[in-house]
Amino acid sequence: KAGVTQTPRYLIKTRGQQVTLSCSPISGHRSVSWYQQTPGQGLQFLFEYFSETQRNKGNFPGRFSGRQFSNSRSEMNVSTLELGDSALYLCASSLRQGEYGYTFGSGTRLTVV
Amino acid sequence: SQQGEEDPQALSIQEGENATMNCSYKTSINNLQWYRQNSGRGLVHLILIRSNEREKHSGRLRVTLDTSKKSSSLLITASRAADTASYFCATDVLSGTYKYIFGTGTRLKVLA
Numbered sequence: 001k002a003g004v005t006q007t008p009r010y011l012i013k014t015r016g017q018q019v020t021l022s023c024s025p026i027s028g029h030r031s032v033s034w035y036q037q038t039p040g041q042g043l044q045f046l047f048e049y050f051s052e053t054q055r056n057k058g059n060f061p062g063r064f065s066g067r068q069f070s071n072s073r074s075e076m077n078v079s080t081l082e083l084g085d086s087a088l089y090l091c092a093s094s095l096r097q098g099e100y101g102y103t104f105g106s107g108t109r110l111t112v113v
Numbered sequence: 114s115q116q117g118e119e120d121p122q123a124l125s126i127q128e129g130e131n132a133t134m135n136c137s138y139k140t141s142i143n144n145l146q147w148y149r150q151n152s153g154r155g156l157v158h159l160i161l162i163r164s165n166e167r168e169k170h171s172g173r174l175r176v177t178l179d180t181s182k183k184s185s186s187l188l189i190t191a192s193r194a195a196d197t198a199s200y201f202c203a204t205d206v207l208s209g210t211y212k213y214i215f216g217t218g219t220r221l222k223v224l225a
Binding site: 004033048055092101107 | 146148153154155156157158161201203212213214215216217218
């Protein structure tokens with residue numbers, strides 16, 4: 001059974017650019033959540049999707065957005081990148097909305113220069 | 114703001130010893146989960162305990178939950194070098210939305 005796949009693994013972008021990260025959940029999992037992890041702030045909740053609907057959103061500016069497709073794959077987009085957006089972005093999927101625990105991907109390491 | 118706070122922030126023990134880490138949270142919960150993260154990689158789900166449970170075991174792991182004190186503890190018995198990792202608790206909020214918030218983590222180092 002394939003795990004949660006996140007692409008790309010590493011990314012270097014310039015301030016002001018935009019970036020799209022992809023997450024393919026475990027087959028059959030309909031809930032996908034995104035987290036940002038930085039040394040200073042720890043794991044911060046970005047948003048959660050269930051059956052293509054955004055159910056929950058964290059306290060991030062509108063530059064952070066996401067979506068989920070009918071096959072449960074999810075993307076998140078960050079526009080007008082800032083240096084502070086440098087982080088490990090983690091995607092997690094669950095059979096139901098986290099009720100039975102999440103399976104995490106290995107993350108995308110984004111560096112903004 | 115963090116829903117959960119782990120204590121201690123860092124812990125260093127010898128192989129074979131037990132490791133205990135604690136998590137305190139602020140609001141009522143449906144369940145609490147513990148995760149392990151190795152060196153900046155993805156998190157691995159260890160155990161989930163529901164609000165109506167007081168103790169749960171999984172292999173060398175023992176988790177307790179005290180909802181009156183809004184706290185949980187994770188005990189790893191007979192630790193191994195491979196247990197070296199960061200450990201996080203995650204809690205939802207009783208709003209039915211299943212939005213999980215992670216604590217600040219405990220960095221465990223097991224010395225061989």
